[in-house]
Amino acid sequence: MRPSARVSRVAGLLSETEDYLYAKIPITRAMGARIESYDGSQLIMTAPLEVNHNHLGTAFGGSLAAVATLAGYATLWLKLGERESHIVIRKSTTDYLRPVTGDIRAICRCPSDAAFARFRNTFAKAGKARLWLDVAIEDAGEVCMTYRGLYVALR
Numbered sequence: 001m002r003p004s005a006r007v008s009r010v011a012g013l014l015s016e017t018e019d020y021l022y023a024k025i026p027i028t029r030a031m032g033a034r035i036e037s038y039d040g041s042q043l044i045m046t047a048p049l050e051v052n053h054n055h056l057g058t059a060f061g062g063s064l065a066a067v068a069t070l071a072g073y074a075t076l077w078l079k080l081g082e083r084e085s086h087i088v089i090r091k092s093t094t095d096y097l098r099p100v101t102g103d104i105r106a107i108c109r110c111p112s113d114a115a116f117a118r119f120r121n122t123f124a125k126a127g128k129a130r131l132w133l134d135v136a137i138e139d140a141g142e143v144c145m146t147y148r149g150l151y152v153a154l155r
Contacts, residue, residue, distance in 0.1 A: 052104055
């Protein structure tokens with residue numbers, strides 16, 4: 001595939017994913033969440049501080065948690081590629097390390113190929129599988145929040 005065709009295909013896939021999130025998880029649109037990039041190894045989701053700030057002018061903790069959760073959700077949705085499946089969050093932990101003073105930028109790194117292969121095999125056999133995903137929210141090159149979520153895909 002030519003590089004320009006690949007870029008166009010990825011852009012279309014990201015737009016399709018955003019449309020899906022906006023339709024199925026309406027808070028995504030209200031927060032202004034956007035998928036900045038996805039390259040198969042990590043997904044970056046952003047949201048403007050302007051509509052996600054608290055009384056101190058920094059990012060609201062609930063918005064940070066929501067964007068991190070959405071970044072993991074979108075990563076699994078893209079990586080799994082099973083449009084008829086349902087993805088839910090089962091459990092998560094969040095550590096707030098420092099305030100976010102700019103736009104929210106959540107980075108979800110994809111699991112190892114081996115971990116994803118185990119997940120996909122279980123999903124194919126049982127119609128249900130779970131996977132831990134890690135997300136970091138960064139601001140000015142510093143990690144401000146870490147998130148770990150257990151996602152479950154159901155057929």
